[in-house]
Amino acid sequence: MKIINVVGARPNFVKMAPIMTAMARCPERIQSLLLHTGQHYDCQLSGTFFTQLGMPRPSVCLEVGDGTPAEQTARIMIGFEKVCQVERPDLVLVVGDVTSTLACALAARQCGIAVAHVEAGLRSFDSTMPEELNRRCTDQMSDYLFTTEPSAGENLLREGIGAEKIHFVGNVMIDTLLQQRQRAAERSLLRNWCLQPGEYGLLTLHRPANVDSPEVLARLLEVLAVVAQQLPLIFPVHPRTLKVIDRAGLTGFFTRSFGTVGIRLVDPQGYLDFLHLMMHARLVLTDSGGIQEETTVLRVPCLTLRDNTERPVTCEVGTNVLVGSRGERLLQEAGGILAGRGVAGAVPEKWDGRAAERIVEVLLNRLP
Incomplete structure (x- = not known):
């Protein structure tokens, strides 16, 4: 099973690190590649994260650089389509809601490749936010939708996503926090x-x-x-x-x-x-x-x-x-x-450091 894991901006690295670790525990069943679109190219915003989080260096970097969301989307799609044609993965896994998330999901679907979206179903219901557009469009194209909280699954069901595609796994960002x-x-x-x-x-x-x-x-x-x-x-x-x-x-x-x-x-x-x-x-x-x-x-x-x-x-x-x-x-x-009147709070359900394990378990059970 060949999986291309996509990162492009600072939040992606924190979310992808535990997923890559979990996949690496199954080398006989998963061949995982890390692709960096280059959406964030500043070393402090990108480079140090690979070292600090123990991630492998990307197998491919598209180096799309700066630009408007439309310009970046176009460059990412053109570059990623070529990667998909060469690598022919079984699945493309995207995380979060940045430009790279939407662009790679769309390019993968146009190549007939299945898509998994980690952190699916989150909604601000604010259409002026670029991230909201990215989330909604990516979810509609995805075959596997991994959610961090119950409200996300409810949003997806209201939008017509089949329940069989939705998997409440917890929060991979919290996996990394607890590890580090x-x-x-x-x-x-x-x-x-x-x-x-x-x-x-x-x-x-x-x-x-x-x-x-x-x-x-x-x-x-x-x-x-x-x-x-x-x-x-x-x-x-x-x-x-x-x-x-x-x-x-x-x-x-x-x-x-x-x-x-x-x-x-x-x-x-x-x-x-x-x-x-x-x-x-x-x-x-x-x-x-x-x-x-x-x-x-x-x-x-x-x-x-x-x-x-x-x-x-x-x-x-x-x-x-x-x-x-x-x-x-x-x-x-x-x-x-x-004045000492802050909210004490509690830890949400399944934010226990095992979200990445649950994602990989779903993929191993569902993919051919």
């Missing part, structure tokens, strides 16, 4: 920056709705600066966000010092260092989907700077609270956390 948690705890980043656990917050921003408009980003930073007067915020800044900050002249919102009031910009961090920062933070402010899940398992309070989430279990069971990006709710919830 101790290594991350032992990192020296806090010591190097003279920070103490619980004495800072962690901030991430990259959603187009929050960062593409200088006016929107400036208003959000004004609110975050108020929070940062009570708790210093560490902000590993995404390259896209940094470009907007520089172009719009918003550098005045940031401090140059660690451990003092204000927002401190830092470079993007590798997986282990970012996990180290997250597990020791007093609170996390983010617009990322995956961070909502990781903070839930780490039992760290998370305020999501969005009006919706495709991961409702993190709010229903976990530590996540939706606060939007306009200010009042954000300040209210942050103040409650700093």
Whole structure:
């Protein structure tokens, strides 16, 4: 059984690592190849992940580089079609909801190859999000849909997906977190920056709705600066966000010092260092989907700077609270956390570190 596993952007690597490990335990039945589309080409966003997560180097790299979603989709499809024609895999496995996910799923289907989608069925019901389009389209083309929470399966059934295709397996991102948690705890980043656990917050921003408009980003930073007067915020800044900050002249919102009031910009961090920062933070402010899940398992309070989430279990069971990006709710919830009134949360069903094992078990039982 030959399987091409597709990665293209930072979140994909964390999700794919345990799947590759689980497949490697069955060499007599599975021949797995790792393909990197090159959607994220920055070394810090891609290269260090292979080393830190113990992943094999990609068998193929398409090196599609930067561009609009349409440009990247076209280049990925052209390149991936050629790979499929040469390798003739039995299955293409894609994860998450990035451009590479949709492009490779579509190219595989056009070549008559079965598709498996890991993290299927998640829905924000916000059609302005590129990720929502990617998720919905990929699910409609997939033969195996692996879900992380019960609501995802319910969404798929409502959209007409056959129940026999849906498999509730848990969360592969949490597989990686549990495997790497101790290594991350032992990192020296806090010591190097003279920070103490619980004495800072962690901030991430990259959603187009929050960062593409200088006016929107400036208003959000004004609110975050108020929070940062009570708790210093560490902000590993995404390259896209940094470009907007520089172009719009918003550098005045940031401090140059660690451990003092204000927002401190830092470079993007590798997986282990970012996990180290997250597990020791007093609170996390983010617009990322995956961070909502990781903070839930780490039992760290998370305020999501969005009006919706495709991961409702993190709010229903976990530590996540939706606060939007306009200010009042954000300040209210942050103040409650700093006063000791954060949500305690619990770990969702099947987020136990065995999701990848369940995926491989399904494939071994169902594929010819």
